[in-house]
Amino acid sequence: MLTLAQRIYLVKCYGIGNVSYKYTISVFNKKYPVVHVSIPALINLLKKFNATGDVKDEKRKLKKYDEDDAATLVVLDSVHQNRKHLLENGLYKAFKPTILHTLEDGGDARRLEFCLVLSEKILKKPLFCKYLIFSDESIVTTNGVVCSQNNRMWATENPHAKIYSRSLRYKKVNVWCGVCYDMLDNFLLLSFDDVPLQIRNRIIYPQDGFPGHSTVTVQDLLNKKFSR
Known part of the structure; x- marks a missing residue:
């Protein structure tokens, strides 16, 4: 995974002379010889920069469940009522702490x-x-x-x-x-x-x-x- 500084340097290498992808990667490898960057990874990075103006990864948004959703309430109520039954069927045993x-x-x-x-x-x-x-x-x-x-x-x-x-x-x-x-x-x-x-x-x-x-x-x- 590229660091933030490496991503910024990649975008700069491509944007200075509007060069090819291969040339951009070759210039990048001179400064970071150990890091391997593929052409698809470079293309995705440039698309992200052109769309958002940023090279950072977007944070994943967790799906929000509607508390009034009838299906969600049925599932939660079933788990609450049959919790012990579900645990026992899953071969779980009750242990007390010391x-x-x-x-x-x-x-x-x-x-x-x-x-x-x-x-x-x-x-x-x-x-x-x-x-x-x-x-x-x-x-x-x-x-x-x-x-x-x-x-x-x-x-x-x-x-x-x-x-x-x-x-x-x-x-x-x-x-x-x-x-x-x-x-x-x-x-x-x-x-x-x-x-x-x-x-x-x-x-x-x-x-x-x-x-x-x-x-x-x-x-x-x-x-x-x-x-x-």
Whole structure:
């Protein structure tokens, strides 16, 4: 495809002396030896210039449909009513997206390092995981978080669609859950008051990047309850 400058130069070469098409192309090739221009392409370019006074390609105009067209309304209504039926007949299946946290730089490397360290400790002490508190929390917000149960992606294969959520300041409620030593409870400190001291002294409470774990009051409380 010729550039705008090349098209203008072609028209100039032909219009200066009203020469033949072959001579025009030969003059053009001296300046642009790599670009190939055929005689039909030159003729079409000259016709366009004589008709419009411009060498640019015309933008294609999309066909406008009349909203009052009865045939158009019938087709659109049919597609809307039978959308699920049409998708299923086309071998499409419904897949729901997975909502993930946006990882920071170096997050993958830190996760891999944690897996290697944990695997090494398990080899040395098979019961090491018994004394780990596996905990996680979820934040219930009022900003219209996407519900993956109500979202489906229609496709022939699973697109593995993901929706990355943003951390914004909205009204929210924190829900926490912890698992340790074959026990599940939602009151961490109260439940561990009944745990034998020999087990409690071995308990390890890993902390992630949750903001509530980094406050001074929380750290002081955890240091009093756990030995490490």
